[in-house]
Every structure is written in structure tokens, then in C-alpha cells.
Amino acid sequence: MEDLVIGVLGGGQLGRMLVEAASRLNIQVAVLDAEGAPAKQINLVASDKHITGSFAKAADVEALAANSDVLTYEIEHVDTEILEKLSAQQQYVKGTKWNRIQPSWQTVRTIQDKFTQKQHLARFSIATARSIAVDASRGAEAVKEIAEQLHYPLMLKSRTQAYDGRGNFPIKSAGDIEAGIEALAGRPLYAEQWANFTIELAVMVIKTAQEAAKPDGADDEWWKSSTLAYPAVETVHEDSICKLVYAPARQVPRAKREEAQDLARRAVATFAGTGVFGVEMFLLADGTLVVNEIAPRPHNSGHYTIEACQMSQYEAQVRVVRPDLASTIVNGSTEMVVPAALMLNILGGAQADSHLLVVKAALSVPGAKVHLYGKGPGRPGRKMGHITIVGSSMSEVERKMHPLIQLVDAVRAERSKPTATAETTLAAAAALQLKNPTPPPAPVVAVVMGSDTDLATLKPGLQFLEEMEIPFLVTITSAHRTPQLMLDFGKAAAGRGIKAIIAAAGGAAHLPGMMAAVTSVPVIGCPVKASSLDGLDSLLSIVQMPRGIPVATVSIGNSTNAALLAARIVGTSEAxxxxxxxxxxxxxxxxxxxxxxxxxxxxxxxxxxxxxxxx
Ligand SMILES: Nc1ncnc2c1ncn2[C@@H]1O[C@H](COP(=O)(O)OP(=O)(O)O)[C@@H](O)[C@H]1O
Ligand SMILES: [Mg+2]
The missing domain is CATH 1.10.287 (Helix Hairpins)
Known part of the structure; x- marks a missing residue:
């Protein structure tokens, strides 16, 4: 493994995590960045190959190329002129037909100008928010004209050198235009239609083929064989900077998450070269997905893959840019190994070490994985590290992260106060925690009954669930009196983390069977002895289900067994x-x-x- 050296343009936190992944495989990574950059600090083995300098400077990139067999990136703001030249001088990794720059410099050139990136995606019929380039010589006038087409509000954006929101200016009305032009002065601009999204999604994609799809390509399936997708995650931004990443996205139906994965793969398949790509998307109120932007490298929304997936995005990058290892990435590598993961970014605060308050608190949360980037003293708003928590349910990881989020919010609230100290920040966090207490665990068992008269039968089972400390909900959903409510409840059950449903009913007991017809969650039917036939009617109605729709049926009136069976089901995923x-x-x-x-x-x-x- 140690023979081919990977050269990385950029040595920030993404490069550092890339080096961590490479070191496990004993792969050498030569880094081009300033002295002591995060990726260099933990990378002694290639210290004779690192270059001190800038990824935006031709001579430095050339020097890195001389020390490496394959070149890749951890940032897209690189000098692509020199990459083009280097590729012309020596296109392939020695002795192979594998391009030595992965992904291609053309890909990075297209992506680093965000407007060109969007035009490129449009050529492949990939939906993005409508955008129009601003004629710099006409400034505000040009934006006003664009607003007639796109309407207010719109987002004025820098085409280049934009990251963490430092290139965006929201224009709510014509009155904001001058301020926007001034804030983004000297940068090439475009204006984008405001996206009324309900949530933001992101999908990390691995591109395993060197070639790119063609705009008129007839083979619609090509993107499937040339790409793999990680799960669709939900990203929450604050001040246009990523704050939280929920994997998988909460309350987004599986079909929509799969649609997001496919859209991301189609988009990435259009770019030349192998690599890892981050695809940011908006999920609009009408359910449509549009691509926001694409990064040709590992991405903040993919940090969670380190703890939560079979293979991290960083290991994927290390392997997929190498001629000998790209083909070792197979289906399944991108899947999660846990049901839920949550990532929280740690930003700098008022003082050089404010962010360490969050780190110290995280160390006392069992399972919280802290990543510090080694960036030295913190600066307000700068990404200093992140925390990932994985667990058996989203509710579990959210509850563990909750106090840390309050602390991050306190660091942010205190950020611009010159009088802020560790004490005032901790006090602010405690006040926030008091105001927003940690939510109770989400129910994993649902107990439903056709009528309140069934409650007496259910009582022993409910008491058992309490004794076992299994979070549950209990409600009335009648198959006959509120059929639609019952169906909606059943359809939503899996998505909200319910692992078993206990359904009690008497007489013509249709509730358990109808519930089972609309959910993938196991349903346990509890026959209630109603006024006639000694409960035999309920038992037979529940137990005699047609093939294809199973209901596990306990004996008449035996809610204790229903609760214990639910516990056994929950127990398969909760030790x-x-x-x-x-x-x-x-x-x-x-x-x-x-x-x-x-x-x-x-x-x-x-x-x-x-x-x-x-x-
Ligand atoms: N057209 C838009 N409409 C609404 N919000 C937007 C729009 N474009 C960007 N944003 C918000 O700003 C954030 C950052 O913008 P983005 O274009 O991704 O730039 P960057 O991440 O490079 O700073 C997005 O994640 C989103 O929250
Ligand atoms: Mg972005």
C-alpha cells in the first residue's frame, strides 16, 4: 500500500481527517499548505514530501506534484491553470491509464465558479434554484433587472471563493441591493431565486469511474454504475454555516431520501474523474428536490461517516483516487452501521479557548466522539472541531447532544460580548438548558386501542412497559370510527421510530389487521373480551389474518404478553x-x-x- 503517494491540495480539517484514514492503510499523504497546518500535524511519515505554501500558487502545486503520484483536493479554491498544465505534461499515474489528478481539474474548474457549476448542471437537466449572472459593470441596475425576473427575496451570491456563507447576501427588497453589492464588492456575482425550503439535505457521493456522463448520453443507467451514495442527511445551518447534521434525515420518508440519493448520484456522474463529492440540496415545500451546490471533495455534512458508516468519506477519498484501490469500493460500503447519528460543529467563541468548554462537556457524554482540528487559538465563528454521537435511535442521540447544543448556542450568544468569560458562557448555557430542557425519549412502542373500554384490559401491559422503562405512547385509533386517523398513524409509525405496535380491540377486531396493512412495524394484536362470545370473536378476527399481512396475536385479554413480546422486539436492537x-x-x-x-x-x-x- 505504501508505494503510491497521494498529494493533497490543502491541509485543513478535511485533510487532517483524510490523513487519519490514510494512516490506517499505511498510505502516505503529502500535504500542500502552510507550516503546521492541521493535516501536517498528525502526518510525520510523509513529512519529507509536504510542501509549505498555497494551493492557489502554481509553483507550490508543481512542487507537490513532484512529490506525489496522484493529486487530489480538500478544497476547491485551487489554481486549475497549473493543474491543466501538469496534466498535459504527464496525464497518467506512471505505468497506468489512470489520470494522476482525481477528480479532474476540469471538474474543479467548473465547480469553483458556482454559476458555471449551475449552468453545467442545467445542461444535464439537474434542477437547481434559478439563477442569473450579474453584469459587474452595471452593478445595482443589473440586479434590479434580474429581480424583475426572479422576484424578491433573492440571494446575491459570489461566483467564486465562497464558503460558510461568506459569499451570500440576502436581498429582501430593492433597498438591500446597494448593501449587497458593497458587501460582496470586487467579486463576480450572480443572483439566485430564493429557495423556500422546508429542510436542507445533503448526500455524499463516491464517483468510482474516471469518465463523465455526456449531456446527450443515451445511457440513463450510467450514473448507477459509476457512483455510490451515502445516506441522505439533514443539515441545519445557522448564519449560513453548517451547525448540525442528522443522519438519516429526520421525518423525511425513505422514498424521498432515496430520491435525494439518486439526484445526487446523477449530478455527480456528470463530472470527470474519481473522488468524493458533497451534494447540498433543498427540499422545497411542494416536495421537490433541487441541488444547491456541489463540493468536489469530502464535506462537513459527511463527517458523521467516520463513526456511523461502514467506510468513512475520508477512507473513500483515499481509496477512490488510486488506480489500484478504486475498484475495491463496492456496494454496501456507504451504509450506516448504526440506526442514527448526529454531528455538531464546534465554532470559535469570544475567547481563544471558548470552544473548549463544549469539548470538555462532551468528554463526559458517553459515546460523544470529539474531533479537534488543531487550528490553534479559536476565532469567533471559525470551525474548530466537531462532535459525533451515534446510537440506536435518533431520539437517543438527540437527547445526548441536547445539553451540548445549549452550550454551543451559549458560546455563539456570547461571541460578540467583550465581557464574556467561561463563567458567563456556562451560566448562559445553564439558563438555556433550563428554558429548553432535554426532551423525553421518543416512544419506541405504540399502544393503540379501538375504544377506551379496552383500557382496563391493557392496564397490566402498560404497567409492565413502565416497569421496563420502555418509552411508549398510548392512544385510541378506531378502525371503524376514525379509520383515516388509524391509517395515518400506522403509516407514520416506522418514520417516528416506533419498533412495535400493540393493538387491542374487541368484537369485530379490525384494528390490529388494518394497522398491519399500512406499516412495516410489527403489530401485536391483543384480543379484548367484549360483551359476547367470551372474546372468541375478537381472537378469531385478529388471528385469522390473510397471507402477507402478519399480526402476532396474544391470548385473550393477555396484555402482559403483548408488552413482553414488544419488549423482545425492542430488545433485538436495545441491549x-x-x-x-x-x-x-x-x-x-x-x-x-x-x-x-x-x-x-x-x-x-x-x-x-x-x-x-x-x-
Ligand atoms: N437560494 C437560496 N435560498 C435560500 N437560502 C439559501 C439559498 N442559497 C443559499 N442559502 C442558504 O445559505 C447557506 C449557504 O449557501 P451556499 O450556497 O451553500 O454557500 P456556502 O455553503 O458555500 O457558503 C445554504 O446552506 C442555505 O441555508
Ligand atoms: Mg453550501
């Missing part, structure tokens, strides 16, 4: 609950053994006498 079930079995066995011992020792007459006293 604590499984341990409870095992202890419960053990307890029952011990009770029985004790009884048998007493019976054997004292004889049956004695035993019966004692038992009847006890009654």
Missing part, C-alpha cells in the same frame, strides 16, 4: 431491554424452582395449606 427480558425469564425460573423445592420438601398437602393461607 438494556434485552437484558431486562433475560432477567425476567431468570426470575420466573427461580420462582418456579423455589416453589418446586418447597413442594418437594413439605409435601403437597402442606404446600396447598400454605398457598390457601396466602390467598
Amino acid at each position: 438494556r431491554v434485552q437484558a431486562w427480558v433475560e432477567r425476567h425469564l431468570q426470575r420466573m425460573a427461580e420462582e418456579n424452582l423455589a416453589k418446586a423445592a418447597r413442594l418437594e420438601a413439605g409435601g403437597w398437602r402442606d404446600y396447598q395449606r400454605v398457598e390457601s393461607w396466602n390467598k
Whole structure:
């Protein structure tokens, strides 16, 4: 593995995490950036190959190329003129037909001008927010004319050198135009239609083929064979900087998440070269997805892959740019190994070490993985590190992260106060936590009944769920009186993290079966003994389900077993609950053994006498 050296243009936090991944494979990574850059600090093995300088300077890029076999990027604001020249001098990695610059310099040239990037995507019918270039010589007049077409509000954006919102200026009305032009002075601009998104999504894509799709390409399936997608995640931005990443995206149906993955793959397939790409998207109120922007490198929205996926985005980058390793990336590598992950960015605050308050608090949260980037003293708003928490449900990771988010919010609120200290920040965080307490765990079991008269039957089961400390919800959804409500409830169950549904009904007991018809969550039917037929009607209505729609049915009125069966289902993914079930079995066995011992020792007459006293 150690023979081919990867040269990386840029050595910030993305480069640092790339080096971490490479070091496990004993792959050398030569870094071009300033002395002591984050990626260099942890990379002694290639120290004789690093270049001190700038990825935007031709001579420095040339020097890095001389020390490396393959070149790749951790930032897109690089000098592509020199990359073009280098590629003309030596196109391939020695002894191969593999381009030595991955992804291609043409890809980076297209992407680094965001307006050109959008025009490129339009040629491939990839939807983006409508945008129009601003004629710099006509300034405000030009923006006014564009506004007639795009309407207010719109986003004035810098075409180049834009990141973390430092290139965006919202224009709410004509009155904002002058300020926008001034704020983005000297930069090539374009104006973009305001995207009324409900949430922002992002998908990391690995492109494994060197070629790019052609605009008139007949092969519509090509993107499938040339790309792999990580899950669709939800990104939350604050001040136009990524704050939180929820993986997978919350409350977005699986079909929509898959649509986002496919859109991202189609978009990435249009770019030449192999690599890892971050695709940012808007999910609009009408359910449409549009691409916001694409990064030709690992991305903040993919940090979570380090802890949460089979292979991290950084390992993917290291492997996919190499001729000998690209083909080792196979389907399945991008999947999550846990049900849920949440990433929180740590930004600099008022003081050089304000961000460390968050880090220290995170160290006491079991499972919180802290990544510090080694950027030296913090500056307000600068990305200093991040925290990832993975777990068995989104509710679990959200609850663990909650106090840390309050602390991050406090650091931000104190950021511009010259009087801020560690004490005032911690006090502000405590006040925020008091105002927004950590939410209770989301229910994992739903208990539904056709009528409130079923509640008496359900009581022992509900008590058991409480005793087991399994978060549950209980409600009435009648198959006959509120059929639509019942169906909506069933359809939403999986998405909200419900792992088992207990459905109790009596008489013509249609509730469990109808619920099972619209959900993938296991349904446990509990027959309730109604006014006639001793509950046999309920039992048969529930147990006699047609092939294809299973309902697990417990005996008549036995909500205890319904609760214990739900616990067994939950226990397959939650060790604590499984341990409870095992202890419960053990307890029952011990009770029985004790009884048998007493019976054997004292004889049956004695035993019966004692038992009847006890009654
Ligand atoms: N057209 C738009 N409409 C509404 N919000 C936008 C629009 N473009 C960008 N934003 C917001 O600003 C954030 C940053 O913008 P983006 O274009 O991704 O630039 P960068 O991430 O390079 O700073 C986005 O994630 C989104 O929250
Ligand atoms: Mg962005």
C-alpha cells in the first residue's frame, strides 16, 4: 500500500481527517499548505514530501506534484491553470491509464465558479434554484433587472471563493441591493431565486469511474454504475454555516431520501474523474428536490461517516483516487452501521479557548466522539472541531447532544460580548438548558386501542412497559370510527421510530389487521373480551389474518404478553431491554424452582395449606 503517494491540495480539517484514514492503510499523504497546518500535524511519515505554501500558487502545486503520484483536493479554491498544465505534461499515474489528478481539474474548474457549476448542471437537466449572472459593470441596475425576473427575496451570491456563507447576501427588497453589492464588492456575482425550503439535505457521493456522463448520453443507467451514495442527511445551518447534521434525515420518508440519493448520484456522474463529492440540496415545500451546490471533495455534512458508516468519506477519498484501490469500493460500503447519528460543529467563541468548554462537556457524554482540528487559538465563528454521537435511535442521540447544543448556542450568544468569560458562557448555557430542557425519549412502542373500554384490559401491559422503562405512547385509533386517523398513524409509525405496535380491540377486531396493512412495524394484536362470545370473536378476527399481512396475536385479554413480546422486539436492537427480558425469564425460573423445592420438601398437602393461607 505504501508505494503510491497521494498529494493533497490543502491541509485543513478535511485533510487532517483524510490523513487519519490514510494512516490506517499505511498510505502516505503529502500535504500542500502552510507550516503546521492541521493535516501536517498528525502526518510525520510523509513529512519529507509536504510542501509549505498555497494551493492557489502554481509553483507550490508543481512542487507537490513532484512529490506525489496522484493529486487530489480538500478544497476547491485551487489554481486549475497549473493543474491543466501538469496534466498535459504527464496525464497518467506512471505505468497506468489512470489520470494522476482525481477528480479532474476540469471538474474543479467548473465547480469553483458556482454559476458555471449551475449552468453545467442545467445542461444535464439537474434542477437547481434559478439563477442569473450579474453584469459587474452595471452593478445595482443589473440586479434590479434580474429581480424583475426572479422576484424578491433573492440571494446575491459570489461566483467564486465562497464558503460558510461568506459569499451570500440576502436581498429582501430593492433597498438591500446597494448593501449587497458593497458587501460582496470586487467579486463576480450572480443572483439566485430564493429557495423556500422546508429542510436542507445533503448526500455524499463516491464517483468510482474516471469518465463523465455526456449531456446527450443515451445511457440513463450510467450514473448507477459509476457512483455510490451515502445516506441522505439533514443539515441545519445557522448564519449560513453548517451547525448540525442528522443522519438519516429526520421525518423525511425513505422514498424521498432515496430520491435525494439518486439526484445526487446523477449530478455527480456528470463530472470527470474519481473522488468524493458533497451534494447540498433543498427540499422545497411542494416536495421537490433541487441541488444547491456541489463540493468536489469530502464535506462537513459527511463527517458523521467516520463513526456511523461502514467506510468513512475520508477512507473513500483515499481509496477512490488510486488506480489500484478504486475498484475495491463496492456496494454496501456507504451504509450506516448504526440506526442514527448526529454531528455538531464546534465554532470559535469570544475567547481563544471558548470552544473548549463544549469539548470538555462532551468528554463526559458517553459515546460523544470529539474531533479537534488543531487550528490553534479559536476565532469567533471559525470551525474548530466537531462532535459525533451515534446510537440506536435518533431520539437517543438527540437527547445526548441536547445539553451540548445549549452550550454551543451559549458560546455563539456570547461571541460578540467583550465581557464574556467561561463563567458567563456556562451560566448562559445553564439558563438555556433550563428554558429548553432535554426532551423525553421518543416512544419506541405504540399502544393503540379501538375504544377506551379496552383500557382496563391493557392496564397490566402498560404497567409492565413502565416497569421496563420502555418509552411508549398510548392512544385510541378506531378502525371503524376514525379509520383515516388509524391509517395515518400506522403509516407514520416506522418514520417516528416506533419498533412495535400493540393493538387491542374487541368484537369485530379490525384494528390490529388494518394497522398491519399500512406499516412495516410489527403489530401485536391483543384480543379484548367484549360483551359476547367470551372474546372468541375478537381472537378469531385478529388471528385469522390473510397471507402477507402478519399480526402476532396474544391470548385473550393477555396484555402482559403483548408488552413482553414488544419488549423482545425492542430488545433485538436495545441491549438494556434485552437484558431486562433475560432477567425476567431468570426470575420466573427461580420462582418456579423455589416453589418446586418447597413442594418437594413439605409435601403437597402442606404446600396447598400454605398457598390457601396466602390467598
Ligand atoms: N437560494 C437560496 N435560498 C435560500 N437560502 C439559501 C439559498 N442559497 C443559499 N442559502 C442558504 O445559505 C447557506 C449557504 O449557501 P451556499 O450556497 O451553500 O454557500 P456556502 O455553503 O458555500 O457558503 C445554504 O446552506 C442555505 O441555508
Ligand atoms: Mg453550501
